[in-house]
Amino acid sequence: MKQYDLTKNNIIQFKPERVALDAKHVNVFYGEKQSTFDVSMQFPKNRIIAFIGASGSGKSTFLRCLNRMNDDVATVDGQINYEGLNINSSAINVYELRKQIGMVFQQPNPFAKSIKDNLTFALKKHGIKDNKQIDQVVKSSLKKAALYEEVQDSLNKxxxxxxxxxxxxxxxxxxxxxxxxxxxLDEPTSALDPISTKKIEATIKELSEKYTIIMVTHNMQQASRISDYTAFFHMGHLIEYDKTSKIFTNPSEEATEDYITGHFG
Ligand SMILES: Nc1ncnc2c1ncn2[C@@H]1O[C@H](COP(=O)(O)OP(=O)(O)OP(=O)(O)O)[C@@H](O)[C@H]1O
Ligand SMILES: [Mg+2]
Incomplete structure (x- = not known):
């Protein structure tokens, strides 16, 4: 494989008030093996940030650091600041953290329960009992996820x-x-057909008005269609992070250019 410069990079910075999450010098180790090398990057509020890079480049590993999903499998060092707290600190209540920083995986994994129960599970766990409030959250979540029209008459199915x-x-x-x-979101559409993919992309785009969205995708068209910023990973290093339009038309690094043009390695 071609050797690329892993030290040089072009990492975009944002005004402090625009930053939703700020990762500083994150290193991840699976046992002895290091899989993420000194990654620092800021995630701007209400934007879609895509992670791209070859298989094994460490996209999922780094993504999982952002809500402590690596706790049981890897050692993570460095700081990940959210609302003035380092979420990587042992004092953080991981359960509460995941209410603020949610995750959707590659394979859809609904619970073997009714559509409605899938949506009320977390609410009930958090002691919300008011049926009116619950129904309202069910409806609004389904609407935001662009599913309401299709399932409104079959919530108990x-x-x-x-x-x-x-x-x-x-x-x-x-x-x-x-x-x-x-x-x-870790490759949220890779298991889906093109029509469902388009619907999810539209959903993600709409959700970015309310949420900060960080997604891994293997699909470059998808990254360029929907993300505002793109981060390119190579061998566990963040090589380049910039506006999506810049990454896909005029990247600064040779590795990024080779990857997006399909001349990688
Ligand atoms: N649970 C684990 N235990 C040990 N090594 C792991 C584990 N998960 C990932 N790795 C290793 O860490 C490196 C990065 O893997 P990761 O899954 O983060 O890559 P990725 O960019 O998400 O790849 P893909 O595009 O195939 O999903 C790889 O070398 C992988 O083998
Ligand atoms: Mg992955």
Whole structure:
């Protein structure tokens, strides 16, 4: 494989008031093996930030640091600042943190319960009992996830009866019932057909008005269609992070250019 300069990079900075999440010098180790190397990057509020890079470049590993999903599998050092707190500190209540920073995975994973129960699960766990309030959250989450029209008459049907694209939108709806600030999406459309993908992309775009969205995608068209900023990862290093239009038309780094033009490695 071609050797690229891993030290040089062009990392965009934002005004402090625009920053939703600020990662500083993050290193991740799976046992002895280091998979993320000194990654520092800021995530601007109400924008869509895409992570791109080859398989194994560390996109998911770094994404999972952002809501402590690596706790049981890896050692993470460095700071990840959210609302004045370092979420990487042991004092953080991870359960509460994940209400603010939600996650949706590659494979839709609805619970084997009704559509409605998928959405009320977290609310009930947090002691919300008012039926009117619950119904209101169910409706608004489904609307935000662009699924309401399709399921409004079958809320008591099993979520397992949904199509892949509908199930993924249900998982997005489920992630927003607790009204998070930030949504992490790891290849949310890779298991879906083009029509469902388009619907999810439209949903993500709309959600960015309310939330900060950080998503991993292998689909470059998708990154260029919907994200505002793009981060390119290579071998666990953040090589370049800039406006999506810049990354896809005039990247600063050779590795980025080779990757987006398909001449990688
Ligand atoms: N649970 C784990 N235990 C050990 N090593 C892991 C684990 N998860 C990931 N890795 C290693 O960390 C590196 C980065 O993996 P990661 O899954 O973050 O890459 P990725 O960019 O998300 O790849 P893909 O595009 O295939 O999803 C790889 O070398 C991978 O083998
Ligand atoms: Mg991955």
């Amino acid at each position: 099993s979520a397992m009866s949904l199509s892949g694209g509908q199930a993924q939108r249900l998982c997005i709806a489920r992630a927003i019932t607790m009204n998070p600030d930030i949504l992490l």
